Amino acid sequence: MKKQIKNLKWISVFSLIATLSYGQSYDQQTVDFGISTHSLVGVDANSLTFNFGTPTSAGDGYSLTSAAASTNLYYSYMPTGNGNNNTAVVKVQFTNIPQGVDVVLTVDNSGVSSLSSTTYGSVGTVVSGFETTGSGTAVGSSPSSIIENIGASYTGTAYYTLSYTASVNDYSSLEQTSSNGANAPTITYTITN
Amino acid sequence: MPSLLFSQVVVNSGLTQIIDAPLGTAQTLNIALQNNSDDAKRVTFALMDYYNDCNEGYVYVDGEEPIESSCRPWLTLENTELVLLPREKRDFSVLVNIPSNYNLPNANTCLFINNTALVDSVQKAGVIQFGVQIRYGVNIIYNNPSVQSSVDLFTQSLVIDTAGVNYAFELSLVNRGNASTTFHTKASILDMEGNMVYENTSIRQSIQPQQCRKVLLENIDVAPGTYELVLLHEADSGDVFGVSESITF
Numbered sequence: 001m002k003k004q005i006k007n008l009k010w011i012s013v014f015s016l017i018a019t020l021s022y023g024q025s026y027d028q029q030t031v032d033f034g035i036s037t038h039s040l041v042g043v044d045a046n047s048l049t050f051n052f053g054t055p056t057s058a059g060d061g062y063s064l065t066s067a068a069a070s071t072n073l074y075y076s077y078m079p080t081g082n083g084n085n086n087t088a089v090v091k092v093q094f095t096n097i098p099q100g101v102d103v104v105l106t107v108d109n110s111g112v113s114s115l116s117s118t119t120y121g122s123v124g125t126v127v128s129g130f131e132t133t134g135s136g137t138a139v140g141s142s143p144s145s146i147i148e149n150i151g152a153s154y155t156g157t158a159y160y161t162l163s164y165t166a167s168v169n170d171y172s173s174l175e176q177t178s179s180n181g182a183n184a185p186t187i188t189y190t191i192t193n
Numbered sequence: 194m195p196s197l198l199f200s201q202v203v204v205n206s207g208l209t210q211i212i213d214a215p216l217g218t219a220q221t222l223n224i225a226l227q228n229n230s231d232d233a234k235r236v237t238f239a240l241m242d243y244y245n246d247c248n249e250g251y252v253y254v255d256g257e258e259p260i261e262s263s264c265r266p267w268l269t270l271e272n273t274e275l276v277l278l279p280r281e282k283r284d285f286s287v288l289v290n291i292p293s294n295y296n297l298p299n300a301n302t303c304l305f306i307n308n309t310a311l312v313d314s315v316q317k318a319g320v321i322q323f324g325v326q327i328r329y330g331v332n333i334i335y336n337n338p339s340v341q342s343s344v345d346l347f348t349q350s351l352v353i354d355t356a357g358v359n360y361a362f363e364l365s366l367v368n369r370g371n372a373s374t375t376f377h378t379k380a381s382i383l384d385m386e387g388n389m390v391y392e393n394t395s396i397r398q399s400i401q402p403q404q405c406r407k408v409l410l411e412n413i414d415v416a417p418g419t420y421e422l423v424l425l426h427e428a429d430s431g432d433v434f435g436v437s438e439s440i441t442f
């Protein structure tokens with residue numbers, strides 16, 4: 001009986017060693033949570049169109065001196081894990097904007113401001129001067145930051161609404177714009193960190 | 194969700210690429226691209242220098258001559274344009290040859306990845322139509338290990354938002370030094386007896402020389418009165434920058 005007990009003890013010790021060894025083999029297991037860096041920006045229209053109206057009778061000018069257009073901006077952003085948090089910005093820039101035309105932009109964040117940060121992340125803030133509480137800020141050929149402090153986030157089906165107003169500031173300098181190629185009017189949205 | 198959001202080439206690697214390597218060595222950066230469209234998509238690549246302005250953010254310099262702290266001449270792009278097949282994923286290579294005689298503490302430039310404008314504009318009387326282009330700006334930053342560098346985080350403004358139920362602080366600070374780092378801010382509010390009534394630590398942020406960053410501290414729930422605000426900006430470089438300010442709610 002005494003011997004049997006000893007044998008049982010040895011069995012227990014071996015079992016314990018086996019258990020420890022078995023457990024240790026998983027200490028270095030790699031776990032991939034599938035969270036990777038990405039950057040996506042999109043708007044809901046292929047183009048931005050300002051219609052000043054067509055002169056129909058001799059002696060008419062364009063029927064409007066200003067024209068409005070708007071677009072909705074969405075993004076998804078996941079920064080790298082080296083401390084680059086909440087530092088991404090979205091910029092807007094016009095290329096080949098016609099002579100004699102000014103464009104002013106306001107950014108409405110009411111669609112995203114109520115998003116839960118725990119669900120959608122840090123969706124950024126509107127840069128001072130572009131808020132809808134003011135009259136907007138002129139944008140042109142230099143990139144202008146419009147949304148800043150973007151961290152790991154996504155807008156989902158919500159969006160920022162970008163409202164543009166183009167105005168004729170000098171009729172004498174208006175000129176026909178090129179329709180294609182390098183001289184075509186283009187609006188560029190840039191995301192950078 | 195508009196399908197346009199995904200119908201483009203997107204960047205699946207970080208928008209900041211930091212190079213920590215000795216002078217005279219070479220390094221390859223791989224920028225991960227993905228065509229999210231069912232059509233082949235063309236992207237173009239361009240390098241442009243920039244500097245930091247506290248008010249304007251990144252200011253891009255469109256010129257042939259590189260600025261003094263530019264690493265643009267060191268970079269060789271795999272190509273200036275690519276066509277990605279539908280749903281294709283691939284890396285775009287940037288070879289960085291670091292010169293052996295560079296004597297500034299850091300260098301930078303920006304790699305722009307440009308999707309083709311989605312539609313060309315059309316000509317019609319009285320109509321101005323802009324094609325839309327989505328662009329990704331990848332900042333490439335070199336930190337020179339051979340040069341004495343310094344970080345100097347200076348608090349330049351404090352805005353107190355009293356509109357909500359609780360108070361919120363927005364700090365603006367600038368890196369007046371010549372080195373990049375990451376930092377976080379520890380904020381403490383002490384009452385007149387020295388008791389701590391609020392404590393918070395901000396998220397970590399990267400900051401380049403002459404760059405401004407904002408730090409937001411929210412949900413400050415204190416009774417009306419006069420307090421001492423103590424801010425400690427702790428940089429990964431090991432430097433700590435402190436400032437205190439008497440505030441009255």
